[in-house]
Amino acid sequence: TQLLEQSPQFLSIQEGENLTVYCNSSSVFxxxxxxxxxxxEGPVLLVTVxxxxxxxxxxxxxxxxxxxxxxSSLHITAAQPGDTGLYLCAGADVTSGSRLTFGEGTQLxxxx
Amino acid sequence: ETGVTQTPRHLVMGMTNKxxxxxxxxxxxxxxYWYKQSAKKPLELMFVYSLEERxxxxxxxxxxxxxxxxxxxxxxxLHTLQPEDSALYLCASSQEGTGNTIYFGEGSWLTVV
Numbered sequence: 001t002q003l004l005e006q007s008p009q010f011l012s013i014q015e016g017e018n019l020t021v022y023c024n025s026s027s028v029f030x031x032x033x034x035x036x037x038x039x040x041e042g043p044v045l046l047v048t049v050x051x052x053x054x055x056x057x058x059x060x061x062x063x064x065x066x067x068x069x070x071x072s073s074l075h076i077t078a079a080q081p082g083d084t085g086l087y088l089c090a091g092a093d094v095t096s097g098s099r100l101t102f103g104e105g106t107q108l109x110x111x112x
Numbered sequence: 113e114t115g116v117t118q119t120p121r122h123l124v125m126g127m128t129n130k131x132x133x134x135x136x137x138x139x140x141x142x143x144x145y146w147y148k149q150s151a152k153k154p155l156e157l158m159f160v161y162s163l164e165e166r167x168x169x170x171x172x173x174x175x176x177x178x179x180x181x182x183x184x185x186x187x188x189x190l191h192t193l194q195p196e197d198s199a200l201y202l203c204a205s206s207q208e209g210t211g212n213t214i215y216f217g218e219g220s221w222l223t224v225v
Contacts, residue, residue: 042216
């Protein structure tokens with residue numbers, strides 16, 4: 001069974017601060033996805049990274065896929081209260097394609 | 113709006129009740145999924161349907177019974193549930209063979225009393 005470990009599990013910061021969330025595994029993934037989930041709602045896809053070493057930017061969010069495709073990071077610059085939510089990483093199995101393994105998530109709270 | 117619609121959004125049921133959760137996707141995808149999300153636990157994949165055939169059942173108790181009548185609709189029939197089955201049940205869909213992106217519905221909050 002592939003496992004994805006996310007850290008930190010909880011993060012509470014002030015508006016304007018920067019932060020990084022990590023997603024690590026000993027397994028290789030064909031792709032990795034980041035989702036954001038608000039309370040009572042389903043996860044919403046933020047980005048999919050496919051190539052080892054790939055960096056994608058989405059406004060103040062920067063996503064990186066590790067060279068070996070075993071880990072990923074999400075960096076948020078100048079966090080805002082609207083960034084508050086549960087951030088989930090999910091890795092796609094190399095062999096079965098669309099089966100995703102989810103991390104436990106990072107609960108981010110950005111205080112005004 | 114993700115293109116995946118779940119109903120009901122909230123459901124309270126007794127342990128002897130029979131109820132169903134419904135999911136409909138408007139994305140033209142060929143695979144649909146049921147996930148369970150409980151507090152402090154990673155998302156758990158329950159069932160996978162690909163081209164309307166169940167291709168995965170991750171040791172889910174028989175009190176949960178999925179049904180996929182066509183590629184756009186997915187049901188989860190619930191019977192004789194336990195309080196520990198209370199959770200957010202998420203439906204998702206994807207287009208297999210075009211990458212691994214799956215799209216989630218907003219979820220159905222289930223409380224078993």
